[in-house]
Amino acid sequence: MDIDMSAHPAWLPPEVWQPIAGRRVRVTGDGPLIDTVRAELRAGGATLVGDGADLEFGLGGDPALGGEGFEIVRGETRTVVRAAAPHGLLHGLFALVRSAPDGRHRPAVARRMVDHWDNVDVHPVMGQVERGYAGGSLFWRAGVPRRDLGRVAAYARLLAACGVNAIALNNVNVHATEARLLTDRLAEVAELAAEFRRYGIRVHLSVSFAAPVQHGLPTADPLDDRVVHWWARVTRTVYDTLPDFGGYLVKADSEGQPGPFTYGRTHADGANLLAGALAPHGGVVHWRAFVYNHRQDWRDRSTDRARAAHDHFTPLDGAFRDNVVVQVKHGPMDFQTREPVAPLIGAMPGTRLAVELQATQEYTGQQRHVCYLAPMWSSLLLGHEGPAIAGAADEMVAVANVGDDPFWTGHPLAQANLYAYGRLAWDHTLDPGAVLDEWIGLTFPGASPALRSTLHAVMDGSWRTYERYTAPLGVGFMVRPGHHYGPDVDGYEYTPWGTYHHADRDGVGVDRTMATGTGMTGLYPEPWASTYESVADCPDELALFFHHLPYGHVLRDGTTVIQHIYDTHFAGAAEAAAMRGHWLTLEAEVPAELFGRVAERLAEQVRSAAEWRDQINAYFFRKSGVPDRHGRPIY
Ligand code: GCW
Structure with missing residues (x-):
């Protein structure tokens, strides 16, 4: 070799x-x-x-x-x-x-996986990689395998070197072509698996719950014998080709993907069907808990998307077979810059649980912004603002952020997110700043102290900076619909997606309390249920996630909601500009191409941060009529 x-x-x-x-x-x-x-x-x-x-x-x-x-x-x-x-x-x-x-x-959890949302065919809206910001797929280009196995081998090394040991190759939104990976296109999977195997990484596939129908059966009902036999037969063939195949990953009854609800069955029925087929071969099914109504009536205040995974899955605790792993996103909504931990985590003691993070920066700057996510992940793992993921998660997963880009991740500094994911999945207690230094040391060997400290300064606080100039106080989703880049405060406000901020002239935020709201706070164990329920105790960063607050409400940090919005947005945009200034001092220290790529992205970050600042501040100034205490320009 x-x-x-x-x-x-x-x-x-x-x-x-x-x-x-x-x-x-x-x-x-x-x-x-x-x-x-x-x-x-x-x-x-x-x-x-x-x-x-x-x-x-x-x-x-x-x-x-x-x-x-x-x-x-x-x-x-x-x-x-x-x-x-x-x-x-x-x-x-x-x-x-x-x-x-x-x-x-020793690793904290036995499986540490990356999930690719790669398509085989170029999807008309989502492209080659859904939510991919690093070029095309490493595995397929326009319907055919890329066969650049050197690149795949190099990727396997990188993953192994940060501790990853499992990979799902294709998108959880499984279209017709991708469905064939399981059957007549299995050879492509086998070819990739050979590269990953050398580095101890097992390959998994996303499958469609409707696969039997796509292959000619009249039904995909999990309790129908023909369906049971179909999965058993297909799975046997997979293992004949790939004896160390990891298993299936399934997004069912979610955002238009088929699932057991079509047949009046539960998600335990659905997951157990696939688990039954995999069990004789030692495989597992990762069954995603990202199940919610994306066609809800925005006028209906009784449905709360943040409750959905918990409400669907906790009644099924104990009903899943041993080789089912319920895979839950770290937050109750969808990979926002700030969310509390998902209340489902820790609420299913009789079920194996994988916690899914998102290395690909869908809502965190799309790899045009520097946003080092490890401080967020670490605080969720260790439970700084809610129940700890560490201890509750049996496995860790991250949605991958790489593609065929020469720098792997589009933004060269976004590599640190993948590296840090692997390291934190192995050891949840690592300090994210130390992991950053480790990544800097490995990626820029021989770097001068100035380069090291400048990179650290640019990256370490970048998630908080990003948070400051985007959606405030945990409210989330103020992004442009569809592609999710850049500000659009009301973009999702009157849509069926369940992603609301409820801003009006008096206040903003979602009332999720037990007393007067959706009762979501009550899904947490104590002391967190009471902490979130109480406006006085709720961490500021989550204030608008759990409460609808008047603009004049005084937060724990002593500022009003409206003043906090102004202050953080001015500060965040200024910090982005400072980050760019720091980077520009490094021209002589890093290779020209890398310098240029980061510089170009930072210029966009500075522009975008100012756009966020101006739109968010103007929106809330116009809604509230409250001027900035410091008289800064708001349009
Ligand atoms: O946030 C949403 C993304 C979808 C994604 C989905 C999911 C793969 O916008 O692109 O689909 O999450 O996690 O299934």
């Missing part, structure tokens, strides 16, 4: 192999993953030896390390990496490359 280290470097450029280069290394054990360890070491400049090694990789580690854990011990003359299984040695190698500390390392 040959590894081209210089092809698409990202966080594994040849220079970071310094700790390995020139060393005499002994690797014991056999098998495909051990072969990868050897190939990586060779490509990194190590000499593989039988004895007299100063670095050793070997099995026989403590079984308590599990299938992926490893231990690093640096002695005076020799460093030893031990694992109980080959996959652990691969992780141990990458850990050594990033100078991980001595000691035992």
